[in-house]
Amino acid sequence: MIDKSAQIDKNPEGFREIEITVFRYNPQDKEDTPEYQTYRLVETPGMTLYIALIKIWSTMDHHLSFDFVCRAGICGSCSMVVNGKPRLACKTRTNEFEDGKITLLPLPTFKHIKDLSVDTGNWMNEMSVKVESWIHSKEETDIAVLEKRVEPDVAQAVFDLDRCIECGICLASCSTKIMREDFVGAVGLNRSARFAMDPHDERTDEEFYELIGDDNGVFGCMSLMGCEDHCPKDLPLQTKIAYMRRKMVSLK
């Protein structure tokens, strides 16, 4: 472990000092080799990993790469592995770690860009195309006519699944995804369930089977629950995977 830029900043209030160890590697640079780098900083009240990383970046190391957009658990871009568990860095407080020692790694299973930055966007886009993640309807849209009424409990159930922020944490927690490159994961199966439940979508169970009725889809899941245990939006992923699986196995 290399500690080449460790630094303790001023600590007038007597707050504790924490130690953040970060995986550093740039796969685009042929000369670079993976290493850990440790930074020491003063923990301020309410500090999240987002705040800590921005502090490191702005006061110690301008070359450190990581992703953030919303800082509010909405965009899904700050996922990383925090002391062995995939989490959203902007929703993780440093004071959760009693010994003040935090190790950060990039999310596995996605293309590594640099340090803590990975490319989830292209993977999510490909998955969306694979599961045909859009309303399929032959009905012509007439904006002069009121939309069909949807029962509130159905609308609520669909909305609940729409809360996915595409953070990739369910994939990083999934053993099937590690073994099966093309597995669409809980995020993809959740997307299928969202459209299967939506009365606007006219697809039949057979049509969904064509998209997810194999080991890269609904039959690949081993029900190890890692996705649901770690999903930061608490989506009912296993229930919805089971919902789709029941539909698929009932087909002749």
Ligand code: SF4
């Ligand atoms: S299902 Fe949950 S863990 Fe998976 S991408 Fe969506 S929000 Fe993230």
Ligand code: FES
């Ligand atoms: S920065 Fe958007 S979810 Fe963390």
